[in-house]
Amino acid sequence: MKVVIVGAGNVATHIALAFRAAKIEPLQIWSKQYQNAVILAKQVDANAIENLSEVDQNADFCIIAVKDDAIASIVGELACFKGIIVHTSGAVKLDVFRGASENYGVLYPLQTFSKNKTVDFNAIPICIEANNLQTLKRIAELAKKLSSHLIEVNSEKRKILHLAAIFACNFTNHLYALSAELLHTNDLSFDFLRPLILETASKVQQALPLEVQTGPAIRNDEQTLKKHRELLANNPQLLNIYKTLSDSIKKTQK
Amino acid sequence: MKVVIVGAGNVATHIALAFRAAKIEPLQIWSKQYQNAVILAKQVDANAIENLSEVDQNADFCIIAVKDDAIASIVGELACFKGIIVHTSGAVKLDVFRGASENYGVLYPLQTFSKNKTVDFNAIPICIEANNLQTLKRIAELAKKLSSHLIEVNSEKRKILHLAAIFACNFTNHLYALSAELLHTNDLSFDFLRPLILETASKVQQALPLEVQTGPAIRNDEQTLKKHRELLANNPQLLNIYKTLSDSIKKTQK
Numbered sequence: 456m457k458v459v460i461v462g463a464g465n466v467a468t469h470i471a472l473a474f475r476a477a478k479i480e481p482l483q484i485w486s487k488q489y490q491n492a493v494i495l496a497k498q499v500d501a502n503a504i505e506n507l508s509e510v511d512q513n514a515d516f517c518i519i520a521v522k523d524d525a526i527a528s529i530v531g532e533l534a535c536f537k538g539i540i541v542h543t544s545g546a547v548k549l550d551v552f553r554g555a556s557e558n559y560g561v562l563y564p565l566q567t568f569s570k571n572k573t574v575d576f577n578a579i580p581i582c583i584e585a586n587n588l589q590t591l592k593r594i595a596e597l598a599k600k601l602s603s604h605l606i607e608v609n610s611e612k613r614k615i616l617h618l619a620a621i622f623a624c625n626f627t628n629h630l631y632a633l634s635a636e637l638l639h640t641n642d643l644s645f646d647f648l649r650p651l652i653l654e655t656a657s658k659v660q661q662a663l664p665l666e667v668q669t670g671p672a673i674r675n676d677e678q679t680l681k682k683h684r685e686l687l688a689n690n691p692q693l694l695n696i697y698k699t700l701s702d703s704i705k706k707t708q709k
Numbered sequence: 710m711k712v713v714i715v716g717a718g719n720v721a722t723h724i725a726l727a728f729r730a731a732k733i734e735p736l737q738i739w740s741k742q743y744q745n746a747v748i749l750a751k752q753v754d755a756n757a758i759e760n761l762s763e764v765d766q767n768a769d770f771c772i773i774a775v776k777d778d779a780i781a782s783i784v785g786e787l788a789c790f791k792g793i794i795v796h797t798s799g800a801v802k803l804d805v806f807r808g809a810s811e812n813y814g815v816l817y818p819l820q821t822f823s824k825n826k827t828v829d830f831n832a833i834p835i836c837i838e839a840n841n842l843q844t845l846k847r848i849a850e851l852a853k854k855l856s857s858h859l860i861e862v863n864s865e866k867r868k869i870l871h872l873a874a875i876f877a878c879n880f881t882n883h884l885y886a887l888s889a890e891l892l893h894t895n896d897l898s899f900d901f902l903r904p905l906i907l908e909t910a911s912k913v914q915q916a917l918p919l920e921v922q923t924g925p926a927i928r929n930d931e932q933t934l935k936k937h938r939e940l941l942a943n944n945p946q947l948l949n950i951y952k953t954l955s956d957s958i959k960k961t962q963k
Contacts (some may be wrong), residue, residue: 465923523925523933546925547935566905569921577860580901587859606901615895618937619888623902623949624909625924628955632918632961634873639727641869647860648870648877650912651820655878655912658826660903664886666895667823669719670879671777671800679777683872692957693876694838699953700880703946707886 456597459483459510460501461529462520463491465568466543468498469600473576475499477600482511500658502643507532509511514538516597518562523547530555537546539590546615548610549584560594563613564602569625580604582613633693672704710851713737713764714755715783716774717745719822720797722752724774727878728832729753731854736765740761741779761786768792772816777801784809793844793951799871802864803838803872814839815849818856819869820876834858887947926958 456479462469465488471481481501486492492503504510510517510533519529519542526547533540539558542551545565552559563582566574582600583605585591591607599603608616635645642681658667671679681699687694710733714725717740725735733756738747746757758764764771764787773783773796780801787794787809794806794813808812817836820828835852837859839845845861852859862870885906889899912921925933934955941948 484839514722522928523930546936557719565901567909567912567921567923569912569916569923572916572921574908577935578904580904600845604904608897612895612897614940615891617898617938619891619897619902620905621924621937622884622891623888624905625922625926625958626884626950627906627909628913628918628922629926629954629958629961630876630880631913632885633917633957634924636961637869637873637876643862643866643870643873645917647819648873650834650858651878652881652913654828655821655881656906658821658823659882659885659906662823662826662883663899664889665712667821667826668879668882668886669821669823670875672879672883674776676777676899682800682868683875686868686872692960696876696880696953696957699884699950703887703950704879704883706946707883 456516456600457482457511457514458516458518458597459485459505459514460495460518460520461485461510463488463495464520464522465570467518467520468495468570468702469566469568469574470518470564471495471499471501471541471577473601476576479597479600482514482617483509486512487521510536512537515593516541518543527551539585539593541594545582545613545620548614549586550610552586558586558590558593560590561610562594562598563611563617565606565616565620567628576601577603580606582606582608582616584609609621630696633696637693668704668707670704672701675705710770710850710854711736711768712763712770712772712862713739713768714749714772714774715739715761715764715787716772717749718774718776719824720818721772721774722749722824723828723830724772724797724818725749725755727855730830731853733854736768738762739764741775753780762916764790769847770795772797774823781805793839795848799867799874802868803840804864806840808914812840812844812847814844815864815867815894816848816852817871819860819870819874821882830855830857831857834860836860836862836870838863838867864917884950889952891947922958923962924958926955929959 456692484492496503515541534619540556541560541562561584738746738750750757771794794810795816812872820833
């Protein structure tokens with residue numbers, strides 16, 4: 456199978472590396488910043504291309520892994536591509552391809568990628584979708600080379616998965632960042648929290664999060680909640696988040 | 710060393726088990742609900758006691774591991790105790806003991822505990838504090854039996870650590886719970902998110918959270934942010950959290 460990768464960001468990089476590890480060598484890499492395409496192409500023995508018109512017409516798949524807002528215009532530029540076009544987004548509907556391609560679909564890895572952190576792609580759930588059964592089968596065949604956890608979902612369900620992932624991953628990481636800042640401001644090391652963060656994530660690998668909720672809000676420990684609000688009185692951003700999430704925990708309990 | 714444990718909740722249970730694993734057998738367990746003291750006492754070969762007046766005066770330590778709001782009144786009832794009294798709270802000041810005891814301190818394990826989940830106590834940072842150097846040494850000696858990560862911090866810094874832990878652990882778990890609920894409502898399994906949750910926590914074991922923030926808010930992906938707000942239009946609680954945290958991510962970026 457021959458694949459072309461459009462994009463050179465976090466997702467594009469990890470997908471390209473995972474293909475390579477699965478013995479599927481990406482043919483070409485395109486990026487808005489040509490220099491980024493060159494860097495990724497070197498890592499996976501592919502050719503960097505400057506224009507989307509250079510995309511190899513013999514490729515089986517063209518994989519668009521760019522910022523959501525940029526997908527539609529790239530799809531327009533790939534109208535001549537004869538293979539299967541897929542995007543890797545959680546939030547963009549399948550019909551972004553309608554009219555621009557005959558066989559198209561989605562290959563959305565439900566994971567957070569940062570360039571310098573390797574991931575075990577085989578443990579990542581991959582959501583797949585396509586505009587016809589034959590194409591779905593081909594995409595599944597390709598996705599199976601990357602992971603053993605395939606989920607066939609339509610655009611509506613994928614949107615929910617993506618939104619849930621934002622709460623469980625992006626927002627969570629932001630809470631880590633806020634706590635790191637709070638510690639830093641008080642000359643305390645973020646190292647003190649690292650075991651707790653890992654344990655919190657580890658706990659819900661078996662249990663449901665509702666069953667293992669701890670802390671002053673779920674205990675209705677009003678004295679402590681009040682003390683914390685006082686402690687955050689001069690930090691309106693943190694205070695607002697503290698109140699919002701504590702209130703939400705109390706509501707969930709009821 | 711002989712210890713008495715006051716409390717039979719999550720923290721008391723894990724501390725009692727950790728003592729036992731370290732060959733320090735708790736002498737007695739007291740709980741507001743006597744039945745809970747009996748259950749924990751059975752697990753660690755201790756005696757359950759009904760009244761605090763029964764606390765063994767020969768014990769070296771009395772460890773108060775109860776809800777924050779209840780500590781002060783228990784301290785009042787333990788005024789006759791001759792050993793070292795400590796509490797295990799992140800948010801209660803050392804001077805809760807003042808006037809009621811001669812030698813007292815804090816032993817606060819920075820971790821989230823649920824009864825049915827075992828933890829590796831040795832990896833847990835333990836914050837210690839005391840009202841004199843000799844007592845601090847004795848508490849350190851005891852804490853070292855549980856963990857190799859001791860941090861000597863005063864009540865002010867401990868309060869900050871505890872608050873940071875609430876952001877990084879309690880609030881994070883609540884976000885997991887909200888995402889689980891969102892999936893459940895849409896007939897999707899929470900299993901799909903579990904690898905993502907673990908990877909998100911795993912990433913910040915080396916990196917700082919700010920360096921690995923991903924998602925639409927940090928990318929300023931306005932189309933996606935707008936779509937998500939629309940998707941949550943009939944769920945004011947989630948919508949409010951979505952907006953609050955997305956705005957906060959954008960601010961941090963600046």
